[in-house]
Amino acid sequence: MRDHGAVSAPAPAVWAAPTLAESGTGPIDATVTIPGSKSLTNRVLVLAAQADGPTDLEGVLRSRDSDLMVAGLRALGCGFEELPGGLLRVTPGPLHGPAHIDCGLAGTVMRFLPPLAATAPGAVTMDGDPAARVRPMGTVLQALRDLGVRVDGDGLPFTVHGVQAPAGGTVRIDASASSQFVSGLLLSGARFAGGLTVVHTGKPVPSMPHIEMTVQVLRAVGVQVDDSGANTWRVEPGPVVRWTDPIEPDLSNATPFLAAAAITGGTVRIPRWPTTTTQPGDAVRDLLTDMGAQVLLRDGVLQVTGTGTLDPLDADLHDIGELTPTVAALCLFASGTSRLRGIAHLRGHETDRLAALVADIRAVGGDADETEDGLVIRPRPLTGGEWGAYADHRMATAGAIVGLRVPGVVVDDIASTSKTLPGFEGMWARMLGAAADVGTGASS
Structure with missing residues (x-):
């Protein structure tokens, strides 16, 4: 494993988010292997x-x-x-x-x-x-x-x-x-x-x-x-015995790739998806289903296929707030107004995620407002522009999702994804360009 001494923040790296059209491969069809939670x-x-x-x-x-x-x-x-x-x-x-x-x-x-x-x-x-x-x-x-x-x-x-x-x-x-x-x-x-x-x-x-x-x-x-x-x-006080199970894939880190399938009409498969789990990321299955995507879990593989349209969402994300940036990116392409509720606590995360999402959505020509405990997102034609990551990994991946459909989206700090998913840019590019397995060296 790498040297675990002082771990400095990676230098910010400006990244032009690739559009699906630029990949030249047609609809996404990829299997993406996600490292541990x-x-x-x-x-x-x-x-x-x-x-x-x-x-x-x-x-x-x-x-x-x-x-x-x-x-x-x-x-x-x-x-x-x-x-x-x-x-x-x-x-x-x-x-x-x-x-x-x-x-x-x-x-x-x-x-x-x-x-x-x-x-x-x-x-x-x-x-x-x-x-x-x-x-x-x-x-x-x-x-x-x-x-x-x-x-x-x-x-x-x-x-x-x-x-x-x-x-x-x-x-x-x-x-x-x-x-x-x-x-x-x-x-x-x-x-x-x-x-x-x-x-x-x-x-x-x-x-x-x-x-x-x-x-x-x-x-x-x-x-x-x-x-x-x-x-x-x-x-209770007492001894702690040794952990023996393999660590599950990070289901929240899988959600940007699944969102990519939903907004582009493609298919993405995630292997080793657990049948039962306490990870909040598992809730993406219901969220994507509610928005009209086809979701299938079979033999430990989760498959999401986009249908070409996305329904608006009215959802309480209080227990699954970490999914909000991904969900907000999806809502930009829904057929009507979406309302995300129960997430006032996101103002105290890596950044104030509610304010950051509104600022980024408006920067690319979108229409969003903060509420007391969430967001209202109204679909409108997007124009591209700078998407701020705010040193926040989930904000950066949300910009990548938007960029799939909107030319000219530039994420100002894609290196922030190394917080939980090093090598994200390469995984994203391989998802767009290959039907083979998209792996990462981010687990040991």
């Missing part, structure tokens, strides 16, 4: 760092976010080794400070590692990209203080002063800004002397499937979790 990879890495012995992981994502997680865990005392067959061996060591952790722009790093750092004796300082310093962090840091952990600072940069086994107990938080606040606490709860009980007290938590994913992976490594009460999760 970022959400699963970073959860499993945190658990492997706490396991009762070395863990050999299959299907680990190689991306900036996962590299930052590996670098952070290495700084805390874990070992990492590439093995034959693309496996990554994680050897847990006694966690300790002093350490410095670079979060980059990775929400999973900045929200998952502070509770783990609380169990590492010594001072652990965390910082990240300039854009990361404005992302909400106070909830998890105050939660650690309420649990008796000393924390200096209320946002990046901050320092956690860990101890061997924090007392733990019950903590009440408002996680309405991000489900990662809950997940981060739960993932290290077994290392607290008394375990952890997390009680959410605010508006509904966004992206609940991500918390369900956290509960599932905890149970898979032998941690006892009680989620039977509303807005309450209890993790």
Whole structure:
């Protein structure tokens, strides 16, 4: 695996999004292999760092976010080794400070590692990209203080002063800004002397499937979790056994390729699509069906075929907000006005995704407005123009989708896709130009 030392942000790269007409190959007909899930990879890495012995992981994502997680865990005392067959061996060591952790722009790093750092004796300082310093962090840091952990600072940069086994107990938080606040606490709860009980007290938590994913992976490594009460999760103290399953493909990273089929009347197939999963990206099947695409899951292969038209969408995306940029790009080509609701929390993601989407849509001649909790998108002829990525991988891929149908769309920072999907540009080009499998070297 690559060197997991300091992981700097890739230099912005302006990219002229290719149109389908430019490919000269007719309708898309491609099979696209997607690397491992970022959400699963970073959860499993945190658990492997706490396991009762070395863990050999299959299907680990190689991306900036996962590299930052590996670098952070290495700084805390874990070992990492590439093995034959693309496996990554994680050897847990006694966690300790002093350490410095670079979060980059990775929400999973900045929200998952502070509770783990609380169990590492010594001072652990965390910082990240300039854009990361404005992302909400106070909830998890105050939660650690309420649990008796000393924390200096209320946002990046901050320092956690860990101890061997924090007392733990019950903590009440408002996680309405991000489900990662809950997940981060739960993932290290077994290392607290008394375990952890997390009680959410605010508006509904966004992206609940991500918390369900956290509960599932905890149970898979032998941690006892009680989620039977509303807005309450209890993790018992105890050992963490080794993770054994291959990591699923990242279904959210698959959605731009599936959207490409839907808006161009082509066909895209994604192998290894799980029959059951907690990944929010699985919801794309219903969304594309609602918009009129043909969707078929058979023998582990998801196939989407566009029909030439797209129906407008009226959807609550509260639990699947990460799909919003892809869905918004599709709505530009629908036959009527679309309304996307329940996504006010996207204002606190890598960028303010609602404002960014409206700005980008208008920049290419589209018609969109923000609402209190979402977007209204009205179809109209598009003219091309600069599509801002805002250092946000999902904004960049949304621009690629729009560019399939609209000549002259230029994404100002396609390199931002390396956050979760390195090599995206090559995969996109191969999808347009080849009927063969479109793979990527982004997993190990």
